Amino acid sequence: MAIEIKGTGKGIPSRRVSNEELARQVETSDEWIRSHTGIGARHIASEENAASDLAVEAARQALDMAGLEAESLDLIVIGTATPDFQGCPSTACIVQNRLGAKSAGAMDLAAGCTGFIYGLETAAALLCIKRERRRVLVIGVDVLSRITDWNDRGTCVLFGDGAGAVVLEKTDAPSEGPGKRGLLRSILGADGSGAEYLMIRRGGSRHPWKAGETIDSSACLEMNGRAVYNFAVKAMTDTIENLLKEEGVGIEEVARIIPHQANARIVQAAGKRLGIPEEKFFLNIEEYANTSAASIPIALDELNRSGGLSRGDLVMSIGFGGGLTYGGNLIIW
Ligand code: UT7
Numbered sequence: 001m002a003i004e005i006k007g008t009g010k011g012i013p014s015r016r017v018s019n020e021e022l023a024r025q026v027e028t029s030d031e032w033i034r035s036h037t038g039i040g041a042r043h044i045a046s047e048e049n050a051a052s053d054l055a056v057e058a059a060r061q062a063l064d065m066a067g068l069e070a071e072s073l074d075l076i077v078i079g080t081a082t083p084d085f086q087g088c089p090s091t092a093c094i095v096q097n098r099l100g101a102k103s104a105g106a107m108d109l110a111a112g113c114t115g116f117i118y119g120l121e122t123a124a125a126l127l128c129i130k131r132e133r134r135r136v137l138v139i140g141v142d143v144l145s146r147i148t149d150w151n152d153r154g155t156c157v158l159f160g161d162g163a164g165a166v167v168l169e170k171t172d173a174p175s176e177g178p179g180k181r182g183l184l185r186s187i188l189g190a191d192g193s194g195a196e197y198l199m200i201r202r203g204g205s206r207h208p209w210k211a212g213e214t215i216d217s218s219a220c221l222e223m224n225g226r227a228v229y230n231f232a233v234k235a236m237t238d239t240i241e242n243l244l245k246e247e248g249v250g251i252e253e254v255a256r257i258i259p260h261q262a263n264a265r266i267v268q269a270a271g272k273r274l275g276i277p278e279e280k281f282f283l284n285i286e287e288y289a290n291t292s293a294a295s296i297p298i299a300l301d302e303l304n305r306s307g308g309l310s311r312g313d314l315v316m317s318i319g320f321g322g323g324l325t326y327g328g329n330l331i332i333w
Contacts (some may be wrong), residue, residue, distance in 0.1 A: 002173040002182035003124040005331065006068070008301035009061025011054035011141070011163035012288070013045040024150040026153040033157045038264025042160030044145045044288035050084040052094040054163035055141040058297070059099055061323040062165040066134065075121050075136040075169075079115020079293040081322060082143045083108055086203060092142070101137070112198065113260050113321025114188075115293030116140030116164065120317075120329050121186035127170045135315035139165040140276070142292035149220040158262070159216055159221075160289035164297025181332045185246060187239050188327040194231055198322035221322075228324075229266060235326035236270035236318050243316060243328050251276055255313035255333075256303065260320060261285035261295040281310065292321065309333045 018041045019030035033039050045054065055078060063070060076092045076099075082184055083091040092106035111118040118140065123136035141163035150156050173181040201207055203219040236259065244251060257280050259267045267281050282303050291298060296317050313333040320326040 001128075002171050002175040002180070004169055004171050004173065004182040005065030005166045005333075006169045007062040007064065007167040008297065008304045009058040009065065009165045010056030010298045010301045013043045013049065013054065013161050014300070015044050015046060016041050017044050020158055021277070025077065026151065026156060028153045028157055035187070036263075036265065037158060038283065039157065039286050039289045043144050043162060045161040049143075049195060051080055051082055051141045051143050051320045052084050052098065053093050054143070054161065055091060055095050055139045055165065056104055058093060058139060058141070058163040058165035059137055061301070062137065063166045065170070065284060066167040066273070068167060070101040073101045073104040073135050073137050074133040075123065075126060076104050077109055077136060078103060078107075078139045078141060079109045079111055079119040080108065080141050081112055081115070081200075082146055082262040086194065095139070104137070105125045111293075111321070111325045112323045113262065113290070113295065114319040114323070114325040114327050116296045117186065117317055117319045117327040117329055118188055118325070120166075120168070121188055121224055121327075123168050125184045127168065127260045134170050135305055136168045137165060138168055138291035139163060139298045140295070142294050144221065144290070144292055145215045147221045154225060155156060155221065155223050158290050160291050162291040162294040162298050164294045164299075164301055166297060184330045184332060185243065186327060186329045187242055187246075189235070189239070190323050191231070192323065193326035194227065197227045197231070197324060198222075225270045231324055232262065232266045232274070232320045235320040236266065237273050239318055239326055239328040240270070240274060240276075240316065243330050247330055253314055254280065254316050255310070256308065256315050257281045258296055258299045258303065258315065258317045259283070261288065261299060262290045262319065262320070
């Protein structure tokens with residue numbers, strides 16, 4: 001029995017905001033953003049669109065590619081830090097209804113930018129645990145533009161909106177030995193001592209909005225960029241090494257690494273430490289910036305649709321983010 005990806009998709013808002021456009025609103029420049037992050041543009045959701053709208057688009061594309069109807073799904077798992085509504089209902093329930101996935105359970109998962117990596121492993125485990133469960137839709141979606149302080153040049157240049165989705169199916173292919181396929185293993189990690197480094201302080205049960213309170217700013221994502229940078233390089237380096245060690249394979253056997261697209265310099269630093277050639281990492285950060293939980297499935301879909309993955313390729317995803325969380329998956333395509 002193997003857990004295989006049968007379809008991929010993405011939902012990207014049409015509005016594209018270039019670095020130059022941003023530089024007319026805050027004190028920054030195309031040169032600074034590109035040289036410090038590798039970002040050239042980001043896509044921003046319209047006022048009418050929330051996380052579920054982008055997620056539904058990505059889900060439909062993934063289902064189309066898999067040749068499956070939404071009715072055949074047993075579960076929908078969504079990694080997001082920007083759900084349509086806080087806490088209840090889950091964005092997964094909204095997507096379940098919009099898709100008409102009548103037989104599917106639905107839940108959101110909060111693991112920051114690592115949400116898709118956590119989602120894949122969660123979905124795979126739930127497929128294994130019950131014989132009748134066959135298909136799970138896993139989505140990473142975030143609309144970070146809604147929780148971005150657009151006057152803070154230290155964060156607003158980094159983020160974009162988007163969704164990415166995969167359909168996971170339990171198949172009869174082997175998951176061990178010759179001809180093995182699908183999701184081989186994952187690492188899921190966390191270091192809650194760094195919780196303050198990426199935080200949406202207001203709006204939760206710790207600091208709820210109160211009636212009568214004058215609100216002079218919306219709930220925003222606060223970040224200690226330097227601390228997250230250092231954590232990210234170490235988390236990426238350790239996770240790549242540990243995935244290879246656990247699976248007993250060398251880096252030369254990995255066809256492509258799909259990293260969380262937060263900053264091209266983080267990826268380059270981790271690659272340099274491990275002696276991995278830059279071309280092994282797939283980067284599309286220049287076009288989309290950091291789309292949080294969506295960045296890995298969007299990249300996976302682009303790589304897949306452009307013919308960049310062949311059957312049998314060993315593919316690695318690596319992520320890190322708010323929590324702090326980190327992790328990775330090893331998949332045979
Ligand atoms: O998904 C996970 C979430 N986040 C991340 O992964 C982010 C991790 N951190 C980073 O990617 C980097 O730390 C940043 C890109 C956020 C910042 O890059 P940096 O090279 O660490 O810059 P810095 O914060 O040390 O700032 C250097 C200078 C400062 O000026 P002074 O004090 O040297 O005069 C900043 O004020 O750059 C200034 N600066 C900017 N200048 C122009 C900061 N942001 C900007 C900007 N445009 N947008």
